[in-house]
Amino acid sequence: RKEVEQDPGPFNVPEGATVAFNCTYSNSASQSFFWYRQDCRKEPKLLMSVYSSGNEDGRFTAQLNRASQYISLLIRDSKLSDSATYLCVGQGAAGNKLTFGGGTRVLVKP
Amino acid sequence: DGGITQSPKYLFRKEGQNVTLSCEQNLNHDAMYWYRQDPGQGLRLIYYSQIVNDFQKGDIAEGYSVSREKKESFPLTVTSAQKNPTAFYLCASMTVWTGITEAFFGQGTRLTVV
Numbered sequence: 495r496k497e498v499e500q501d502p503g504p505f506n507v508p509e510g511a512t513v514a515f516n517c518t519y520s521n522s523a524s525q526s527f528f529w530y531r532q533d534c535r536k537e538p539k540l541l542m543s544v545y546s547s548g549n550e551d552g553r554f555t556a557q558l559n560r561a562s563q564y565i566s567l568l569i570r571d572s573k574l575s576d577s578a579t580y581l582c583v584g585q586g587a588a589g590n591k592l593t594f595g596g597g598t599r600v601l602v603k604p
Numbered sequence: 605d606g607g608i609t610q611s612p613k614y615l616f617r618k619e620g621q622n623v624t625l626s627c628e629q630n631l632n633h634d635a636m637y638w639y640r641q642d643p644g645q646g647l648r649l650i651y652y653s654q655i656v657n658d659f660q661k662g663d664i665a666e667g668y669s670v671s672r673e674k675k676e677s678f679p680l681t682v683t684s685a686q687k688n689p690t691a692f693y694l695c696a697s698m699t700v701w702t703g704i705t706e707a708f709f710g711q712g713t714r715l716t717v718v
Contacts, residue, residue, distance in 0.1 A: 528706070593649070597645075
């Protein structure tokens with residue numbers, strides 16, 4: 495079983511709609527999590543850090559459920575520019591190792 | 605401007621040849637990482653280093669080597685022992701402490717075997 499797993503998608507989303515997807519992790523010692531956004535053929539860029547139970551940043555909301563060992567990302571009022579691959583990342587207890595999920599592809603269409 | 609720089613952006617390697625990918629950061633970060641990404645896949649950890657003159661193998665270290673002689677630099681050598689080196693290589697850096705921190709990525713190097 496992979497340490498961090500994601501549904502690869504793609505999630506086809508009408509512009510203006512809400513989309514949510516999850517990421518599951520197997521290492522219960524993982525301290526913190528991140529969502530990175532990656533555009534085609536580009537490097538990943540930090541979208542959100544997920545502390546404690548979760549946080550919100552504009553149209554994006556991340557939730558952490560430690561009991562069930564998953565992290566979710568919700569995007570409200572989807573924009574065409576939200577089309578990308580979203581990578582879930584777990585940070586180890588020692589803070590020194592980042593483990594990436596395989597990514598979830600989101601396609602926002604007019 | 606502070607940042608992390610990878611070079612070259614594109615690299616072509618002949619069969620049996622070693623090549624070295626450069627990664628330099630001026631963010632004063634302690635930890636540096638090398639990841640490999642294949643088409644449609646996530647990032648897989650090759651090597652990482654938390655301090656100068658020390659590094660650890662990641663999940664797919666076979667056929668690769670690294671050095672960390674300076675805090676700012678973490679070059680990756682793809683050796684002839686790596687049988688399928690064509691991929692997108694990403695270098696990252698971050699500070700190392702017991703709290704939560706962000707990893708910054710370079711723009712990547714696309715390596716192709718010809």
